[in-house]
Amino acid sequence: MSHVLLLPYGTAGSIYPFVWLGRLLRQRGHRVTLVTAGVYRETVLSAGLEFAPVEDDELEKMLHNPMMWQGDVGSLVSYRHAGRSTAGYVKAVEKLIANGGAPDLMLAPMICFGARLLREKLGIPLVTVHLYPMMFVSAHEPPLALPGFRLLQMLPLWIRKAVLAFPNPLDFFALPAVRTCCAAHGVRKPWSLWKQWWHSPDGVLALFPEWYTKPQPDWPKNLLQWDFPLEDMVAECPLEPELEAFLEAGEKPVLFTPGTGHFHANRFFETAAALVRQLGYRAVFLTRKPEQVPENLPDSIFVTRYAPFSLLLPRSRAFVHHGGIGTVAQCIAAGIPQLMVAMALDQPDNAGRVERLGVGLGTRMGRFSVRQALPLLQRCIEDNGIARNAEQLAARMNPRRDTAPLLAWLEEHMGNPATR
Structure with a gap:
């Protein structure tokens, strides 16, 4: 052996x-x-x-x-x-x-x-x-x-x-x-x-x-x-019952994560909460450090440490994330639009490639404010061209x-x- x-x-x-x-x-x-x-x-x-x-x-x-x-x-x-x-x-x-x-x-x-x-x-x-x-x-x-x-x-x-x-x-x-x-x-x-x-x-x-x-x-x-x-450890980490109940209770949410390795993302989640409040959408916040999210969030926002993307993304409206390659790939596989808030390392490059493929949009963390991100997220969700491209690329990944x-x-x- x-x-x-x-x-x-x-x-x-x-x-x-x-x-x-x-x-x-x-x-x-x-x-x-x-x-x-x-x-x-x-x-x-x-x-x-x-x-x-x-x-x-x-x-x-x-x-x-x-x-x-x-x-x-x-x-x-x-x-x-x-x-x-x-x-x-x-x-x-x-x-x-x-x-x-x-x-x-x-x-x-x-x-x-x-x-x-x-x-x-x-x-x-x-x-x-x-x-x-x-x-x-x-x-x-x-x-x-x-x-x-x-x-x-x-x-x-x-x-x-x-x-x-x-x-x-x-x-x-x-x-x-x-x-x-x-x-x-x-x-x-x-x-x-x-x-x-x-x-x-x-x-x-x-x-x-x-x-x-x-x-x-x-x-x-x-x-x-x-x-x-x-790989998302779906066999070992199924959706928690509370998240399953949240998904069943209403319309598809918008997902937000700054990545599992980001321990200083308070402003990211503050902006995320303001975005979904203005748009009237439900949301799921994913972070290993729940203390980063604002206090007293409404019931329309669910906070979790982890969820397997292969189960969560197909039941979501869009994903606002950091641009890590694993998250990018899971979004493409699920056929949902993505808004990448790139910070460092490979993230800006991944965002550029996703934009060229026509399945999402990108911005920088320094520009991630309600005023600048709101029209980008609206376009990701409402643009028929992005939706069509995302669906076509998802088909390329199966079987x-x-x-x-x-x-x-x-x-x-x-x-x-x-x-x-």
Whole structure:
């Protein structure tokens, strides 16, 4: 039996795709261990996977940092904490190896630098898993990672290549901690994470379909592009009875969430409450931190910590959310319009792509006020073109693809690292 390690880093939206991969691999007969922050222990175990905790609190520190979701600064905060998590991931995996031997394959996002360090140190094959298109940073289709990239998209290709050839600023925030960990483990230090460690030489898996983003000439050649995972733990977390009763009691609500990792969203929910009050709609607020929502909300607004989107979205009018790729995918699958209030990381890029597909609209958190958001939400709900496009794209996601070719591709990489 082959042993596969999954090493996600981030919020629930980053964990669930790896749970989906883990389920598939386990059903195929492989042993699967998910290595990540301890807060996800019950989630992983309930999915039937083995769990190994990363014994540091860098993730919680990152999520409690109020700068995390403030525009371009958020990426810097994220990469700084990811760099500091490198040693914790290495320690957790080496503990597993000491107790049971080396794994046959690792799957990890680029931001889990510990996985790449272990590949360089021990020769364990590594497949880099990209959950959203922004991670390819293509000169042929520059992502909207920064506000200036809208202008970059309009410039000639040779200028785009020249701009993207400059050092990635994120290196300066993650690289010091990564290089310190490399020195401690006798691994050659990378001079640039962006140039050397972004994509694994062994393989790259993109978990979004070609109709969402077409592959570009400067993407890595050892690539498999697949569909959205759409994992939402529905088998383990059905709709709570109180929410079920709320949905049955009236018209379809509008959903609002700033994302599971946003711990500073008081203003977001204040604006949301004012929006639905003016429009006369019912609403569901989703947040891991219910203390963020205003007090004394009317009975027309239901607050919950979590609900599986595959059950909730088809019974909803529209979704106002942060623009995380998992939420975007679930909205498309449900065929409902979406208004994305992008803040940082991949969110602005996802919002731009959804607008181009014609299934939703986007804005920035700094512009999320009742005056500016009201006409956008009204258009999302009332525009027949958006509704028609959403229905057509939802049809493209059903039926789901047979995952046998994906699993066969992963199995080809087990115990067979690329020649260096």
